[in-house]
Amino acid sequence: EIVLTQSPATLSLSPGERATLSCRASQSVSSSLAWYQQKPGQPPRLLIYEASNRATDIPARFSGSGSGTDFSLTISSLEPEDFAVYYCQQRGNWPLTFGGGTTVEIK
Amino acid sequence: QVQLVESGGGVVQPGRSLRLSCAASGFTFSNYGFHWVRQAPGKGLEWVAYISYDGSDEFYEDSVKGRFTISRDSSKNTLYLQMNSLRAEDTAVYYCARKYLGYNMYYFDYWGQGTLVTVSS
Numbered sequence: 001e002i003v004l005t006q007s008p009a010t011l012s013l014s015p016g017e018r019a020t021l022s023c024r025a026s027q028s029v030s031s032s033l034a035w036y037q038q039k040p041g042q043p044p045r046l047l048i049y050e051a052s053n054r055a056t057d058i059p060a061r062f063s064g065s066g067s068g069t070d071f072s073l074t075i076s077s078l079e080p081e082d083f084a085v086y087y088c089q090q091r092g093n094w095p096l097t098f099g100g101g102t103t104v105e106i107k
Numbered sequence: 108q109v110q111l112v113e114s115g116g117g118v119v120q121p122g123r124s125l126r127l128s129c130a131a132s133g134f135t136f137s138n139y140g141f142h143w144v145r146q147a148p149g150k151g152l153e154w155v156a157y158i159s160y161d162g163s164d165e166f167y168e169d170s171v172k173g174r175f176t177i178s179r180d181s182s183k184n185t186l187y188l189q190m191n192s193l194r195a196e197d198t199a200v201y202y203c204a205r206k207y208l209g210y211n212m213y214y215f216d217y218w219g220q221g222t223l224v225t226v227s228s
Contacts, residue, residue, distance in 0.1 A: 034214045034215075036152075036215075038152075042220075043202050043204075043218035043219065043220060043221060044152065044202075044215070044218055045218075046207070046214060046215060046216050049207060049212070049214045050212075055216065056216075087151065087152055089152075089154075089214065089215075091211070091212070091213035091214060094166055095154060095166070095167075095168050095169065096142075096154040096157075096213055097154065098151055098152040098153065098154065099151075100151050101151050101152075
C-alpha cells in the first residue's frame with residue numbers, strides 16, 4: 001500500500017497570504033495524484049488531478065506540481081473560503097489511498 | 108446537475124448487516140464507475156470500494172474484503188454497498204463518489220453528502 005504523508009498538519013495563515021502544502025508518497029506514483037478540499041460538514045471537492053490539472057470550475061489561484069514521490073499544492077493568495085482541510089490521493093496503485101490531511105486555518 | 112444522494116445509514120449492532128444506496132441523477136449513470144469512500148468521525152478519508160461502469164470490475168480495501176459488496180443497478184441509476192459482519196471500526200460517514208471519466212483515472216469528481224453508519228451495541 002502506498003502511504004501518503006502530508007505536511008504540515010496545520011498551516012496558520014492570513015487571507016491574502018500564499019499557502020504551500022506538501023504530499024510525499026512512500027513510492028513513486030508518477031503524476032497520478034489528486035488534491036481535494038473539504039469544509040466542515042461537506043463532502044470533499046476535487047481541486048487538482050494528475051498532479052497539476054485543475055478540475056472544472058476551480059479558481060486559478062489553486063495550482064499543483066510535482067511527480068514521482070513529492071507533490072505540492074499552492075494557493076497563491078488565500079481567500080476566506082479557502083480555509084479548510086486539504087487531502088492528497090494517489091491512483092498509482094490499489095488500494096487507492098489518501099494522505100492524512102492538512103488544515104489551513106486563519107491566523 | 109450531477110447529484111448523488113446516499114441513504115441507508117443508521118445505528119447497527121456489531122456483526123449485523125446494512126445496505127447503503129446512492130441514487131444518481133443529472134448524468135448518464137451507465138457511463139461511469141463509482142466508489143465508496145468513508146470518513147470516521149473527526150478522521151481522514153479512506154477509500155472503501157470501486158465498481159466499473161459496466162460492473163465487470165470491483166476492487167476493495169483489504170479490511171472490508173469478504174464483508175462488503177459493491178453493486179449497481181443501471182435501470183435504477185443506483186449504486187449499492189452491502190455491508191455484512193459490521194465492526195465498530197466501520198463507524199463512519201460513507202460517501203458515494205463518481206469516478207473521473209477517463210482510462211484509469213481513479214479520482215473522485217463528484218461526491219454525495221454522505222450517510223452515517225454507527226456500529227454499536
